[in-house]
Amino acid sequence: MIKNNLFIFSLSLLLFAFAGCEEVIDIDLKDADQVLVIEGNVSNTETTHFVSISKTVPFASNSTDNPQSGATVKILEEIVSSSNGSVVTKAERSFTEVSPGLYQINNYRASPGRKYTLTVELADNSYQASSIMPAPISIDSIGTVTDSFFGEDQKTVSIVFQDPPNEKNYYRYLLTVNGKAITDVFAYNDKFNDGKKVQRNLYNEDLDLFRGDSVWVEQQCIDQAVYNYFNGIQSNNPGSAAPANPISNFSNGALGYFSAHGITRASTVIE
Amino acid sequence: MKLFLLPALLSLFLFEFSFAQQVTISGTVRDASNGETLIGASVRVLEAPSSGVSANNYGFYSLSAPKGSYTIRISSIGYNAHEQKVDLNKDMRLDVSLDPNNQLDEVEINAVSSREQIESPQMGVNKISMKEISNVPVLFGERDVLKTIQLLPGVLAAGEGNSGFFVRGGTVDQNLVLLDEAMVYNASHLLGFFSTFNSDAIKDVNLYKGGMPAQYGGRLASVLDVNMLDGNNQQFGMDGGIGLIASRLKVEGPITKNKGSFMLSGRRTYADLFLKLSSDSSVNNSVLYFYDLNLKANYQLNQNNTVYLSGYFGKDVLGYSNEFGFDWGNVTGTLRWNHVFSSKLFSNTSLIYSDFKYNVDISDDDNDFQIASRIQNVNLKQDFHYFASNKSNIRFGLNLSRQEISPAGIDASENSDINSLKIENRQGAELAAYISHEWKPVSKWSFLYGLRLNTYLLLGPGEFRTYDAEGDVAGSTLYGKGKIVTSYFNLEPRFSANYRLNEQSSIKASYNRNTQNLHQLTNTTSTLPTDAWVLSSNNIQPQIADQGALGYYRNFNDDKYEFSVEVYYKDMQNQIDYKNTADLQANENVEAELVYGKGKAYGLELYLKKRVGRLNGWISYTLSRSKRRFDEINNGQWFAARQDRIHDVAIVGMYQLSKRWSVSGTFIYNTGNAVTFPSGKYSIGGKSTWYYTERNGYRMPDYHRLDLGATLESKPGGRFKSSWTFGIYNAYNRKNAYIIDFRENKNDPNVTEAYKVALFGIIPSVTWNFKF
Missing domain, CATH: 2.40.170.20 (TonB-dependent receptor, beta-barrel domain)
Known part of the structure; x- marks a missing residue:
C-alpha cells in the first residue's frame, strides 16, 4: 500500500504540474467463457447468512446480474481441540434458494476458532472452500479526520482499535453512509503495525462526507486467504503491470470467496 | 586466474615476435581548441592506405610500420586533418591536436569516421553525437541522451516522456548504464520524465545492443556507455x-x-x-x-x-x-x-x-x-x-x-x-x-x-x-x-x-x-x-x-x-x-x-x-x-x-x-x-x-x-x-x-x-x- 500510495501521490503531483487528461474510450474486449462466481459469508453476529452464486458476464453487458439457480449449498462446521487436536464434526446444514442465485441459511451462528467448509454443487460440478473464523476485535472509537489536499478539505472515516500483538491479523471493512453501502474494498493486514493501537482511515477519494451524514463501519476479522482475495482486488490499480484475478479459496476454478469472520461494528454522525 | 592469463601473455609474446622488425608510433589525439581527447580519431600512413588504426576511449592510438619515412595523416570528422612527415627509425611518440572545422557541410563533432560501420567487426552498436542530441526536439526542451537513443532501431521508450528504455525485447534493468565507467542504478529523474544525464557534461555516447565486447558484462540487453x-x-x-x-x-x-x-x-x-x-x-x-x-x-x-x-x-x-x-x-x-x-x-x-x-x-x-x-x-x-x-x-x-x-x-x-x-x-x-x-x-x-x-x-x-x-x-x-x-x-x-x-x-x-x-x-x-x-x-x-x-x-x-x-x-x-x-x-x-x-x-x-x-x-x-x-x-x-x-x-x-x-x-x-x-x-x-x-x-x-x-x-x-x-x-x-x-x-x-x-x-x- 505504501508503494501504491507513493505512486499515486507522485503521479498526482505530476499531473497537477503538467495537467493530464482523461476520457472514456471504446475498447473491443473478448467475451470469455462464463465462469462460476460464489460469494459466501458467515459470522458471529448474525443468525441468517447468504451465499450468492452467479456467472461472469461480458464486459460490455449492462448488468453483472447472471444468477445461477438450482445449486445445492451446504455448510460443515468443525471444532478442533486446541489441547489434543481432536476434531468434532457437527452435522452438515443446507442453504435454501430464496431468490434466483441467492441462497440463505437461518438460525445459524458461527463461532471464532472453528473451521467452516462450504460446498456448492451445480451441474455435476462441486466447489469447496474452507475458512477458519478469527475472533472479532473491538473498536475503541470512531470519528473523522480532515485532510487538506491541494487546498481541498476531505473528510475520511476513521476508527481506532487495538491490534492483538504477536499474531497475524487481517481486516476487511464495510462502510455504509446514510444507509447506502460503499462498495470499495478496504482490506488490511497488520504487517506494519502488529500489536499497535491502530488508527485506520477508510480513505475514499470519491466519497464526499458532509455534516449530518450517518456512517456505519463493520470491521470483519478475516482469515489470510480471504485477505489475499480482497487484497488481490485492491492491488489491481491502474499502475499495476499485470492485473490478475484475485486468488479464490474455492476449488475447481470458481471465482469469489467464502469467509467466516468475526464482526464488530461502530457508527457515528459526521460533525 | 593465472591459468587464464597464460594464453593472453603467450599471444602477446607471439605477436611481439612476429612483428619485431616493425617500429611503432603512438600518442594521443586532442581537440586543439579545448584539449578534449578525440575518441575514435583515425590515424593512417598515407604510403600504406590500409594501415589505419583508430584512437581508443582515451584518445590513445598506436600504429606500427616497417622502418622508413612516411606521411602520417590524423583525422576526425568535424576537424581539419593533420598531416606530418616522420622518419620512423625507432618507436616514437606523436601527440597531435586537431583544429575544429566549422563548415556547414560537416556539422558532426566527435562522430565516428565515416566508414567505421563498414570496417569494424563490432555490430549492434549505435553512436550518437552530442550535436545530434542537441538538435533533436524533446519534452520541455530538455536535451536528453536517453530520449535520443530511443529513436534508434531496436530501442524503445519505456513510456510516454519516459527516459527508461527497452533494448531488443529486454527490460529496463537489463541495460547497463555507465557514466565514466560507473554504474548508474537509476538513470531517471521525476519518475522517469528526465534522464540523469545533463547533456552539457557529456562528450560521447555509445549504445551496444548486441555483440557486446568482452570488457563489458553484468547485464543481458545492452550497454550504454556515456x-x-x-x-x-x-x-x-x-x-x-x-x-x-x-x-x-x-x-x-x-x-x-x-x-x-x-x-x-x-x-x-x-x-x-x-x-x-x-x-x-x-x-x-x-x-x-x-x-x-x-x-x-x-x-x-x-x-x-x-x-x-x-x-x-x-x-x-x-x-x-x-x-x-x-x-x-x-x-x-x-x-x-x-x-x-x-x-x-x-x-x-x-x-x-x-x-x-x-x-x-x-x-x-x-x-x-x-x-x-x-x-x-x-x-x-x-x-x-x-x-x-x-x-x-x-x-x-x-x-x-x-x-x-x-x-x-x-x-x-x-x-x-x-x-x-x-x-x-x-x-x-x-x-x-x-x-x-x-x-x-x-x-x-x-x-x-x-x-x-x-x-x-x-x-x-x-x-x-x-x-x-x-x-x-x-x-x-x-x-x-x-x-x-x-x-x-x-x-x-x-x-x-x-x-x-x-x-x-x-x-x-x-x-x-x-x-x-x-x-x-x-x-x-x-x-x-x-x-x-x-x-x-x-x-x-x-x-x-x-x-x-x-x-x-x-x-x-x-x-x-x-x-x-x-x-x-x-x-x-x-x-x-x-x-x-x-x-x-x-x-x-x-x-x-x-x-x-x-x-x-x-x-x-x-x-x-x-x-x-x-x-x-x-x-x-x-x-x-x-x-x-x-x-x-x-x-x-x-x-x-x-x-x-x-x-x-x-x-x-x-x-x-x-x-x-x-x-x-x-x-x-x-x-x-x-x-x-x-x-x-x-x-x-x-x-x-x-x-x-x-x-x-x-x-x-x-x-x-x-x-x-x-x-x-x-x-x-x-x-x-x-x-x-x-x-x-x-x-x-x-x-x-x-x-x-x-x-x-x-x-x-x-x-x-x-x-x-x-x-x-x-x-x-x-x-x-x-x-x-
Whole structure:
C-alpha cells in the first residue's frame, strides 16, 4: 500500500504540474467463457447468512446480474481441540434458494476458532472452500479526520482499535453512509503495525462526507486467504503491470470467496 | 586466474615476435581548441592506405610500420586533418591536436569516421553525437541522451516522456548504464520524465545492443556507455541555459594549460517555484525538484601518465506540506589512471563507486516513520589495451566488485502507529576476467572475439531461506560475515566477424552470451525509484542471454548515407516475474514471491542515416517480438512481454535553413504495449470486479507523435555566443494513452466503461543558451 500510495501521490503531483487528461474510450474486449462466481459469508453476529452464486458476464453487458439457480449449498462446521487436536464434526446444514442465485441459511451462528467448509454443487460440478473464523476485535472509537489536499478539505472515516500483538491479523471493512453501502474494498493486514493501537482511515477519494451524514463501519476479522482475495482486488490499480484475478479459496476454478469472520461494528454522525 | 592469463601473455609474446622488425608510433589525439581527447580519431600512413588504426576511449592510438619515412595523416570528422612527415627509425611518440572545422557541410563533432560501420567487426552498436542530441526536439526542451537513443532501431521508450528504455525485447534493468565507467542504478529523474544525464557534461555516447565486447558484462540487453567531457585545458569558459523546466551552468578551464583541466556542470529544475505562488499553505510548503552535478578533473603527470577524477551527484526531492517527504538520488565517483607502458601497451586502472538511495519520510498526527533503502557498489578495474600490430589488438583485464543492498525497511518512532521493520542487508562480490582480440588477418575479413569469465559470490552475514512451492519458508541457514552462501560461475563467449564485400559494404555476424546477477523487481508500469534490487541467491539464478545476429551494412553517395539492416535472435534463461498479488515491499521473504521462466526476442532493424549536408537525420524501423514463458502464468503458454511492440518507426530530420537558423523534426510511431485487460466481469460485494483470462492478451492503442524544434544562433563574431531553442512536443496534440483502466459509470454503476489517461498534449518550450 505504501508503494501504491507513493505512486499515486507522485503521479498526482505530476499531473497537477503538467495537467493530464482523461476520457472514456471504446475498447473491443473478448467475451470469455462464463465462469462460476460464489460469494459466501458467515459470522458471529448474525443468525441468517447468504451465499450468492452467479456467472461472469461480458464486459460490455449492462448488468453483472447472471444468477445461477438450482445449486445445492451446504455448510460443515468443525471444532478442533486446541489441547489434543481432536476434531468434532457437527452435522452438515443446507442453504435454501430464496431468490434466483441467492441462497440463505437461518438460525445459524458461527463461532471464532472453528473451521467452516462450504460446498456448492451445480451441474455435476462441486466447489469447496474452507475458512477458519478469527475472533472479532473491538473498536475503541470512531470519528473523522480532515485532510487538506491541494487546498481541498476531505473528510475520511476513521476508527481506532487495538491490534492483538504477536499474531497475524487481517481486516476487511464495510462502510455504509446514510444507509447506502460503499462498495470499495478496504482490506488490511497488520504487517506494519502488529500489536499497535491502530488508527485506520477508510480513505475514499470519491466519497464526499458532509455534516449530518450517518456512517456505519463493520470491521470483519478475516482469515489470510480471504485477505489475499480482497487484497488481490485492491492491488489491481491502474499502475499495476499485470492485473490478475484475485486468488479464490474455492476449488475447481470458481471465482469469489467464502469467509467466516468475526464482526464488530461502530457508527457515528459526521460533525 | 593465472591459468587464464597464460594464453593472453603467450599471444602477446607471439605477436611481439612476429612483428619485431616493425617500429611503432603512438600518442594521443586532442581537440586543439579545448584539449578534449578525440575518441575514435583515425590515424593512417598515407604510403600504406590500409594501415589505419583508430584512437581508443582515451584518445590513445598506436600504429606500427616497417622502418622508413612516411606521411602520417590524423583525422576526425568535424576537424581539419593533420598531416606530418616522420622518419620512423625507432618507436616514437606523436601527440597531435586537431583544429575544429566549422563548415556547414560537416556539422558532426566527435562522430565516428565515416566508414567505421563498414570496417569494424563490432555490430549492434549505435553512436550518437552530442550535436545530434542537441538538435533533436524533446519534452520541455530538455536535451536528453536517453530520449535520443530511443529513436534508434531496436530501442524503445519505456513510456510516454519516459527516459527508461527497452533494448531488443529486454527490460529496463537489463541495460547497463555507465557514466565514466560507473554504474548508474537509476538513470531517471521525476519518475522517469528526465534522464540523469545533463547533456552539457557529456562528450560521447555509445549504445551496444548486441555483440557486446568482452570488457563489458553484468547485464543481458545492452550497454550504454556515456563519457563525460574532460574540460577545456586551453582557456576558461562558461556555458549555460535557461529553460522552461531547468537552468544549467557549466564552468570549465585549465588547471595547468595543456596539462590538466576541470569541468563542473550543474542543472536544477524550478517547477516547485510555481508551487510557492499558491495561497494554500500545504501547497506552498511543497517541494518538487531535482538537480544534477557533474564534475571532472584530469591531470597529465607526464607523457605516459594521466589521472582522471570524475563524479556525479543527483537528487530528486518531492515533498508535500510537512507530512510527506520523498527523495532519491545517485552518486558515482571514478578515479582513473591511464598509463602508457610502451608504445604498444596502454593501461587503465579504475576505482569506481556507485550508490543509489531513497528515503521516504512520513510524519503526521499518528505516523512518524522513515523508509530508507540503498544500493552500493565498489569496483576495481584493471584494463589493458595491447596494440600488437595494425591488424591485431588485444584488450584484457580484471574486474573485482563488491555490491551491497540495504533493502527498504521501516524506522518508526516510539509513539508511531507503525512498527520498525529491519530487513537484512545483502552482499555480493563479483570477479570477472576478460580477453578480447580484434584481428584483421586479411583485407576482407576482420574478427572481434573474446571471452569473459564471471564468478559471483553471495556473501554473509545473514539468514538465508529456502521456500516451498506455496512460498512458505522451507528452511533457513545462518551465515557469518564473509561466508559464501552460494556462488555461480559463468563463461561468456563473445564473437563477431566482418566480411567486406567491397569498399562500401560488408556483412557481419555475431554471437554473444551475457549474464546478470543483479535484478530489479517492479510490478508497476512505470519505473519507480522504489523498485527493489535483489542479488542472485540460493533462490534466484543468474539471468543468461544468448544472442545471435546477422547484419548487412552499406554506405553510398560518397559515404554521405549509411544504411544497415540487422536481424537478431535472443534466448533468455532465468527470467523473473511475480506471483499474482505479490508483496514486494518491505518483505524479507520477497524471493518467495518470484517465479522463474524463459524469454525469447527476435527482430529486424533497418537504419538509414544521412550523415552530412544541410539536411541530415535518420529513419529507423524495427520489426520485433519479445515473449516470455512461466509455468505459473497463462498455463505455461508463451505470452507477449509488455515491451513487445511489433512495429517501431522513428524519423529524425535536421535542416540548416541559414547560417543562424536550423530546424528539426521527429516523428515516431509504434505498436502499443502488450497489456492485460479483462474479458468479462462479475460482482463482489456489489462492486463490479474484472475477470481476466490471459496475461498481456491485449494491446494499448498505437502510439504516434510529432515533435518540432528550431534553433536561432546569435550573430557570429565575438566570444560570447548565445542561441534560442524553440520546441513543440506532440505538435498535432495526439492524446496517446498513458494508462487505460476500467470503472463503473458514475451515474449507473451497472454500466462499466473503459477510460484512458493521456499525459502530455501539445507542449511548447523555449530555452536560451549561452557560451563564452
